[in-house]
Amino acid sequence: MTARRGFRRSIDALPELFAFTAETIAGEGRDGALLSSVDLVLEELFTNCVKYGRGATPVLVEIAAIEGGVEVMLTDRDAEPFDVTRAPPVDTTLPAESRQPGGLGLHLIRKLVDSIEYRHTPQDRCSRIVFRKTLASTAQRTQTGETHAGD
Amino acid sequence: MLAIDFGADGRVVVVSGRLDAAQAAAAQAFLDRVEGAVTLDCSALEYLSSAGLGVLLKTQKRLLASAGKLRLTGVSRHLQDIFAYSGFDQIFEIEPAR
Numbered sequence: 283m284t285a286r287r288g289f290r291r292s293i294d295a296l297p298e299l300f301a302f303t304a305e306t307i308a309g310e311g312r313d314g315a316l317l318s319s320v321d322l323v324l325e326e327l328f329t330n331c332v333k334y335g336r337g338a339t340p341v342l343v344e345i346a347a348i349e350g351g352v353e354v355m356l357t358d359r360d361a362e363p364f365d366v367t368r369a370p371p372v373d374t375t376l377p378a379e380s381r382q383p384g385g386l387g388l389h390l391i392r393k394l395v396d397s398i399e400y401r402h403t404p405q406d407r408c409s410r411i412v413f414r415k416t417l418a419s420t421a422q423r424t425q426t427g428e429t430h431a432g433d
Numbered sequence: 434m435l436a437i438d439f440g441a442d443g444r445v446v447v448v449s450g451r452l453d454a455a456q457a458a459a460a461q462a463f464l465d466r467v468e469g470a471v472t473l474d475c476s477a478l479e480y481l482s483s484a485g486l487g488v489l490l491k492t493q494k495r496l497l498a499s500a501g502k503l504r505l506t507g508v509s510r511h512l513q514d515i516f517a518y519s520g521f522d523q524i525f526e527i528e529p530a531r
Contacts, residue, residue, distance in 0.1 A: 293454050293455050294455060296453055296454060296455045297455070300451070300453075315511075318479075318480055318511050319511075321480060321482075322480070322481075322482050322483075322515070325453055325454060325482045325484075326482065326483060329454045329484070373520075374518075374519055374520025374523075375520055375523070376520070377523075377524070378490065378493050378494050378497055378524045379494060379497065379498075381490055381494075381520075381524065383486075383487035383488075383490050383491055384483075384487060386483040386486055386487070386519055387482070387483035389518070389519070390482075390483055390515065390518055390519065393518040394518075
């Protein structure tokens with residue numbers, strides 16, 4: 283299974299994005315438990331494209347089935363380079379009064395995915411992000427009680 | 434879509450649907466009006482992104498500053514994970530879904 287669709291560069295396109303993941307992941311018989319995690323990672327990446335991208339071209343999302351999960355590629359043309367895998371860590375141990383809204387999106391991505399790769403080609407100003415998510419990684423984190431590791 | 438309103442008893446705030454970047458402003462507008470010790474029933478909350486976490490954090494900080502607080506109930510396993518990954522399990526009193 284491989285599905286591909288372009289999305290207009292707008293927060294209002296999120297329902298269309300979620301409909302696409304639902305029909306591709308749950309609709310293809312993949313476990314629905316994958317869906318929330320994939321949706322969250324895609325939302326964080328897509329909203330970054332909306333906030334910081336300048337191009338008018340749609341953001342392309344491709345979803346392919348892999349063993350026990352999915353591989354997702356997001357392509358953003360006419361984008362400034364911004365390596366989502368190198369975002370500064372978030373101190374999740376601070377009390378409420380010291381926490382600031384924002385910055386959690388990329389932190390959550392690191393927690394949820396099995397792997398993530400970022401590539402930017404200056405020639406065509408194209409950013410490509412590929413992440414993998416399997417159910418096995420979710421189950422493993424739940425069993426080991428992992429919550430704050432990985433930063 | 435997202436729905437947020439007071440429950441039948443008028444004391445508990447019930448949120449349902451998806452609290453994403455497209456819905457965060459509506460949720461914030463509602464929660465900006467609550468005062469004191471507030472319980473947010475999340476049993477019908479299907480999805481929460483960092484935008485939604487920001488709404489909850491902003492509300493909690495405001496309420497704590499005036500001796501109130503936001504308490505979360507009916508929290509699903511997936512949302513418990515999201516709260517734990519964010520450190521929000523140390524900021525909010527969380528009652529898991531039954």
